[in-house]
Amino acid sequence: MDENQSILELQVDQSGSRSLSDAARWARFLSIVGLSSMGLLILCLLLLRGTITNALSEFAPTIGLEQGFGFVLAILILAVLIVGVLMYFLFRGATLVKRGIEIKNQETFNNGLSSLKTYFAMYGVFAILGVFGNLIVLI
């Protein structure tokens, strides 16, 4: 019975595992670059504080200097947090899927798929929000 079931079951065969391993490698690269970019963005923001404050005072003179910079900082930190969480799930998913394939461990592989699912779900929610945002701007 078990033998029959294993024949009928879908497998991560050689071709599938090669594609998934490659996908995981590129996804890991993407997540590492994404996380590093977010760190660099925060660093640039702190280093270019003076320039940003001056630009804001020219663009919107009614807003106080510290207030304006604080507003920009808050928006950017929110964006960094969102992207950071997304990249974390992508990194975790890619790492676990790759490790699961390498050591042929079902639980690790499934945990990796679960993280990738969370990544795609979060991405999907933000994609929908983006469409609504665009619609509001257009109307």
Next chain:
Amino acid sequence: MEQNQNYQENSLFDLSIDETAKNHLRSMATWSMVIVISAVVGYVLAILKALQTKPQVVHSEGFGATIAMGGSLGGAIFGIVIGLLINYFLFQFANLTKRGVNGMSQSDLNAGFYNLKIYFVIISVLLIIILVIALLVVLVFGLSAR
């Protein structure tokens, strides 16, 4: 001991797509489809926005005004073409993976995984290009500021 035995049993065979994995893959496929549909709707809105923006009439010789209008629409079309290319592979991943899991088709599932790989490869290559351009811009501005 038990863990070791499990590992040995697993290492003898390929990983299987069990019920948990199937559910995760179905969810991934569904959300991927949501991302693709949202992206396509976004592209339509981007075209509408580009068409709505009034062309700035530049009083210059030749076809200056045409260039000013074409710049906005051209940029949108360029972005859309790249976006469509990326999302085509995500769509293929979602479609084939769902078909593979629901229809128990190994070849469809493998094709789905292959398309996921291509999707991540294209995004990564584009990211590398963007980072190189950004680095060059920073270098040029840094050198010109000296």
